[in-house]
Amino acid sequence: FTFLLLVVVLYWVVAVLGLIEIDVLDFDIPEANGIDINAEQGLNSANVLAGLMLRFGLHGVPVTIILSFIALFGWVICYYVVHFLMGILPEGLFSLLASIPILLGSLYISVMITAALIKPLRPLFKKASQETVKRVLGQTAVVKTSRVDNSFGEATLEDGGAGLLLKVRTDGSASFSKGDRVVLLEYNKEENTYRVISEDDFAGS
Template sequence: MFAVLLSEGMDPFYQNIASFPTACFTFFLTITVLYWLVAVLGFVDIDILDFDIPDADASMDINPDNGLSTPDVLAGLMLRFGLVGVPVTIIMSLISLFGWLVCYYIVHFLFGVIPDGILRYLAGIPVLIGSLYVAVMITAILIKPLRPLFQKAQQQTVKHVLGQTAIVRTSKVDKDFGEVVLEDGGAGLILKARATGDAVYSKGDRVVLLEHLTESNLYRVVSEDEFSGSPQ
């Protein structure tokens, strides 16, 4: 397999993915793959990019003159395109993947007739924008049937996990960062967690899920000893 990738016949492939406009999607797709690898190892939150997005039936004025912050404007755009109801990291991963595929094949089949130089860059701008738009539309369609699954799973999870003991899976859990894993008889549930006050828990510590914060979809946790009233 690696011999095929390194063969001379693959040179056009490398040229396409490393040149404008495909290179833009190649960069974000690479970052996405690296992110998921790091997330699986527990060094970052899986939902690290998540921010508050209104429900799918809500509305938001994204006029830049209305005083909204950049995250508010971005949330409004995502709502307008139907990119809601699933974790932002999944949405961005799908957009990166489909944008890369669409852009690559457009460049592969059409750019051979465009001479090198400024003309390719000028032609690349609408291809980049068009590929992004198509990727957003495909992603919106794919995640639509997934929304009820995520909502139902979240409601059921909140109902059953409060008061249970979980294990810190990230390097730490403090008031700003962290994830825990709750054994459920299977692969385990990975939940966003935050400590109360200035408490800091290390990887492998046992904590109790004390409260669920709906807006940010995370759990307040305390140490198992504190929950049971045992001396530290």
């Protein structure tokens, strides 16, 4: 869990710097009745993972937040269990074998805690997403990431508060750099992205 927590911290640092997208790990999870993880055919690894996340209640918020909570709670639980338990266990093979159920148990408990914490957050994320789409189309945003093209990019939109961070994409070979001003033209629900063009092109259209 120490390694996983370090990876999570590094990810958030890099994301804040604008080098990767905040929700780079996110993927769409269908409704609870949309996947049968017990089915023997037609399932790939992504569907199985989505089904397991549904079963444990890990859905409705960005995957990066879910993983961050699991890493944090897993590390805390594992640390205290090892601190208080390993000292009374004999060193050697027995201690090594005992670490396996400790790891699995910490993972399970951290997943349950995470599921309980994100449950009241799901309606907030869903409502915020729907309201955001309605009011941002046609507005101008500023590119936050190092680049924006047809497969990568984020832009910030001033909303009078902390600002909105949106995933944006271009058409074809068009691209933008950090600091460029772009206009949000269209929302792609499947990919949760906005198609953008430059502010100059929008003004001349």
